[in-house]
Amino acid sequence: MIRDARVLQPQFIPDEVEHRNPEVNRLSDTLKPIMDGQPGETSLLVGPSGAGKTCIAKYTVERLRENVLDINTRYVNCWQDYTRFQVLYRILDCIDCTVDVHRRSTPKDELLDRLREYDGPQFVVVLDEVDQLEDKSVLYDLYRMQRISMILIANREQELFSQLDDRLTSRLQTCVRISFDKYPLDELVSILQARARWGLSEGAIGKQELALIADAAAGDARIAISVLRNAARLADQDGRAEITADVVHEAVPEGRDEVRQKTVEQLNPHQRALYDILRDEGELDPGELYDRYAERVDDPKTKRTVRNYLSKMDHYRLVVADGKNRARTYRAR
Structure with missing residues (x-):
């Protein structure tokens, strides 16, 4: 395949x-x-x-x-x-x-x-x-x-x-x-069609299954391609001639997790410390999180820099920021 x-x-x-x-x-x-x-x-x-x-x-x-x-x-x-x-x-x-x-x-x-x-x-x-x-x-x-x-x-x-x-x-x-805006569903399907045409055997996946992948990716081409790659691997391992809807559904969580893990691996040491604290301790307000962070690392960054780090991690769907100002809390996604 x-x-x-x-x-x-x-x-x-x-x-x-x-x-x-x-x-x-x-x-x-x-x-x-x-x-x-x-x-x-x-x-x-x-x-x-x-x-x-x-x-x-x-x-x-x-x-x-x-x-x-x-x-x-x-x-x-x-x-x-x-x-x-x-x-x-x-x-x-x-x-x-x-x-x-x-x-x-x-x-x-x-x-x-x-x-x-x-x-x-x-x-x-x-x-x-x-x-x-x-x-x-x-x-x-x-x-x-x-x-x-x-x-x-x-x-x-x-x-x-x-x-x-x-x-x-x-x-x-x-x-x-x-x-750059997020890709709408039809454009993401078109991108996946091209990848399938170049990388997979003819007829390996239909447009309906590609639309399922595009919908699950919500405009993110990285996730869409990751899901397609995992779906192709799963189908190939099972000896299937084509990627069916059930294979796509099985590949979606793996594709998302793969992208998330690669992003986690790229975090700088201070961002990784913040991520690990939230993963280990659950939801924390900014003050509690900063105190835990300052205890864990040498030469901690300023609170403003930490806020920028958390904003970046929120954008990449690694953490969830709930509330605003003093009522804000953070937790690992």
């Missing part, structure tokens, strides 16, 4: 994207100056998880690489590389400037100096989940470099800008904003 398992992986970038042409065209316009050897405009892709932001950023950069002979690109997932040092290291590693860098002893300023000395071709840096950065001053550093163009990806613009200082806010206010 499974002809090409790569197509069913979340990181797969198709040769053609579905239902995001306006967003692709707008992002492409921000990068057009690079074709003439000039830096592109800074762009900010905002929208809910599973709306295609990462896919469109990677797809558009790949199309640019097909048309520009000399160009460097680097994708950085700020869930995993959330410190200033990690971001600078990841970018420098793309141009082979990290051979003698020691993660514990090399000063961050030395990495920045090396990047400032870069005199190669235009460089596109995609910073995904940019609001996860602990030290957002690295955005100011990159913004000032003439050969670097940034594509920033975040869920909510307001939450991102609330974490920036005035200097950085004034710079990024002029960036090109590209908004």
